[in-house]
Amino acid sequence: MFVPNRYFPPPISQLLGFSASPRLCGLSLRGFFGRSFFLGAVLALGVSWAGAAAEPIRIGEFSSLTGREAGLGQYTHMGVQMAVEEINAAGGVDGRPLLVLAEDTQSKAGEAATVVRKLITRDHVVAIVGEGASGRCLEGAPIAQRAGIPVVSPAATNPKVTEIGDCIFRVCFTDPFQGTVMAKFAHETLKVRRVGVLSDVASSYSLGLAGFFRQRCIVDGVELVGEQKFSGGDKDYRAQLTALKAARPDALFVPAYYGDAGLILLQARQLGLTVPVLGGDGFEAPELVQIAGAAADGAFFPVHFSTSDTSPRSRSFIARYTQRWNKAPTGVSALGYDALNLIADAIRRGKSAEPKAIRTALAGTTGFEGITGRIAMDSERNARKPASIVRVEGGQFRFLQSVAP
Amino acid sequence: MKLPKSQIFLLVALLVAGGFSAFSGRIDPYILDVTLGVGIAITLASSLNLINGFTGQFSLGHAGFMAVGAYSSAMLTTTLGPKLGASAGVLQWVLFPASLLLGGLVAALAGLAVGAPSLRLKGDYLAIVTLGFGEIIKVILQNVDAVGGARGLVGIPDYTNLFWTFGVAAVTVYVVWALLNSTYGRGFLAVADDEVAAEAMGLNTTRYKITAFVVGSFFAGVAGGLYAHLKGYLNPGGFDFNKSIEIVVMVILGGMGRHVGVIVAAVLLAVLNETLRSFGDYRMILYSLLLILLMLTRPQGLFTWTPRKKSAA
Incomplete structure (x- = not known):
């Protein structure tokens, strides 16, 4: 049985404010409050008529x-x-x-x-x-x-x-969860031993993710070889990336939104930093690939649901x-x-x-x-x-695996 | 001597608000929410009317002053409230009005800080300065962690009731009314009518403009405090440019510089927003269409009845 709702699509009875009781389709010019009270009373009556089974x-x-x-x-x-x-x-x-x-x-x-x-x-x-x-x-x-x-x-x-x-x-x-999941993924799937973190000082989202990522790394025994900060909206990240490159990490964790992340990916590849880059759900936007182009390939991030998930x-x-x-x-x-x-x-x-x-x-x-x-x-x-982790491949977000907490 | 009519009005309004407030437990919370929203809208519109309507200065920063008041008063009740260990009733009837007063005073101070340098400007320039002020307040609030930053301030107790809301609305209307009908207050109208002529007559026009601005900001701040304790949550995004425009629309629709018209417009717009809810997607289109229609048919203001003025001051 299809029960119409108040939003899609709106039949005329609903447009007049009589959504739940089509029998009352007359246009009443009573005041707003008066009409509402009146309607409430009639509605209560109507519901009791309809019987409990179909309510x-x-x-x-x-x-x-x-x-x-x-x-x-x-x-x-x-x-x-x-x-x-x-x-x-x-x-x-x-x-x-x-x-x-x-x-x-x-x-x-x-x-x-x-x-x-x-x-x-x-x-x-x-x-x-x-x-x-x-x-x-x-x-x-x-x-x-x-x-x-x-x-x-x-x-x-x-x-x-x-x-x-x-x-x-x-x-x-939640934000703590995805930080933990990405650290676990880096450790267990990518076999990362040395990791660098680049986070946004102006964003509580970014700092939170970095914190939870760090905690899990300590538990797993992954070594934090470098930690750098930027401020959301910066355009040049080469100084931080050069410092991180010198620390020879196996992977980078960059909790940032797609705008900053796209530029970071681009500049990291230009500097010859080719290690995998991991992010948060803030990466999920077509703009990531539009900004970074081919440099986005090889980035990993968690999504709530992947449209390329192949499960039936x-x-x-x-x-x-x-x-x-x-x-x-x-x-x-x-x-x-x-x-x-x-x-x-x-x-x-x-x-x-x-x-x-x-x-x-x-x-x-x-x-x-x-x-x-x-x-x-x-x-x-x-x-x-579990979070679905996707990998950027040729500009597409490809479902890789589910990681349980 | 007999009590002046305006003071009788104030007393009656306060009594009615108190009377209804006693029964608010029996009123549907949704209706109550909408009604309280109407009361806050009346306060905001009447206070802006003093600046934009009667004194003829175009301010676009009313939401900014409202934000200052809302955050100040909410910070007082959320930080001091739990420490006092008093019962909820005491807090609602003692701490809450104190917090509203604080909100109003801080907003008035902000009004003075913005008004003193910028009210030497005229027309469009003032509009831009106040617009900028509103945005600055929003951005500052978004970046201060102590008030929740961009996430917003949570856990504000719901102290706002019918008495405080309509009491404040009545006081606002009374103050604006009494101010304009005083000997001193005629100066506001003179500034609006012709600033050069007013100055030639020896009026300190800047001072009049600043007074209007500070009084208007004070009541915007108090309204902000009421709003904070009605919604229980504050987000800097809620005090953006659009909120200021909403209040300006009430003043223009009601007829700039009309007491009753602006109140009617505030009530109408606040209620309209709710009654159109069942139209879904078409809601904002209808709302805008109604505004255009009203402006075309009633350019002089929605409600142009003016109470008879007392003979000579």
């Missing part, structure tokens, strides 16, 4: 559907929407269809708090998927935490997000997604898809659609098979799952 499970979503980070929010939303359609086509969760109520944060601060209050008190959602951007997740999630409604964030990697409270989960890896599960997801939306999925589409499926799975496992039971079931997730990997929740409510 949908209401799940909220808040994403940046418009504004500066609209790309992030829309791809996430498409993943969420596709997951709901598939679940409902297969008969819903325990015979009840899912209904996703999506709200837009406009990529703006101040909106997330309002929409989360709306989802909880007006729409009575039992769980929330949202926001991929860490900043807006930090704004909306505390409100859900106070109301006891579980939130699963698809892509907020900042460690602070799940520290809000015991109702806040995520299906992506991923291939099938990419095919279904492309058919549904006429475009290829990105990492956040897969994360959005997984976030919703994880909630549905928690409802099945907990045998209840009550927020409290969903939260408990989410916290007890041990082997959820997602598109982005097998997900287990740790005691900090972060997804413990």
Whole structure:
């Protein structure tokens, strides 16, 4: 059964604000508040008429559907929407269809708090998927935490997000995790013995990754032969790279965003520094290859989901997604898809659609098979799952392997 | 002597805000959130109206002053609050107003620092200076780790309630109103009407402009404090140029230099933003279309009724 949601596509009844109750399609000119109260009362009546069997499970979503980070929010939303359609086509969760109520944060601060209050008190959602951007997740999630409604964030990697409270989960890896994973990959797969680190002093993301990479290196007995810093947006990194080259490392770790990383790769190769360069998820952008060209070949970095992953599960997801939306999925589409499926799975496992039971079931997730990997929740409510490491080859990001923590 | 009408208005507004506040537990939190947003918008628009409308100076930095106030007041409640060991009620009724006052004062100080050198400029030049100030504040906040940097300031207690929000809104409207109807305050209008003539009459126009700027910034700072304790989270990105423009739009739509019109515009725009939510993608298109339509049909301002003025001052 297809249950229309509030965002894609909007039928006229929804445009008039009567989304959940098509029988009330008359255009009322009552005041905003009056109409809302009136609608709420009639809606409650309507739901009790419909009977318990077909009553949908209401799940909220808040994403940046418009504004500066609209790309992030829309791809996430498409993943969420596709997951709901598939679940409902297969008969819903325990015979009840899912209904996703999506709200837009406009990529703006101040909106997330309002929409989360709306989802909880007006729409009575039992769980929330949202926001991929860490900043807006930090704004909306505390409100859900106070109301006891579980939130699963698809892509907020900042460690602070799940520290809000015991109702806040995520299906992506965190910044400390990817630092550790890359160190492990360097040690075990690339057999690196001597490593150099080049990090960005102006970025808490970069310094954090470098710190966790260093810690793991010490554990593994990998020698740190050189450490250099730059400031994000610099154009010339030759001085630092020359110093690193003199230390003869087997590999370089460069936690930076694609803009700086592209130039660093280019200049490292020009200086004859040909060792493998490892990065963080900030490398994932077509611009990396546009800036560095052939020099990008041989760079390694972790991604949340690789479109060149050849496992049948991923291939099938990419095919279904492309058919549904006429475009290829990105990492956040897969994360959005997984976030919703994880909630549905928690409802099945907990045998209840009550927020409290969903939260408990989410916290007890041990082997959820997602598109982005097998997900287990740790005691900090972060997804413990392997990261996909890709290698740049001829301008393409080729899936290499999954590395477990 | 009878109490002047404006003071009766202030008393009634405070009583009504207090009365409603007592029942706020029964109000749907979403409706409450939107209503409090409306109250904050009224404060912001009325305070900017003093600068842009009545004194005729074009400021584009109101969000910057709001940010200064928001961060100052949030820093006070988040650092001092837990140390006092007082109950939440005491903190809400004693520490919170103190933090709002601090936010307002720091913002007023920032207003003085920006205004004193730049208010000798006129028109477009002032707009650019204030625009620059707003951006500087944003960038500074993004780079100071003590206030969370680009990640934002988390864990601000939610003290903002109906009484404080509408109490502040009522005081703002009252102060702007009373100021302009005083003998001294006529000078603001004179500066807006014709600066050269006002100066020829012996008015210190720069001083008037700075006064308007400082008073306006003070209330923007207080509104920022209310905003911080309503949302519970601050991000420097939320106080960008767009936020300043939003407030300027309220003032222009309400009719520059009209008390009631600007309040109506602030309420309308804040509520409109929420009612259009169900339109999804079309929301911002509709919002912009409505603005164009209103500007075409009501260029003189949304609501042009002016209360009868008292005879002579």
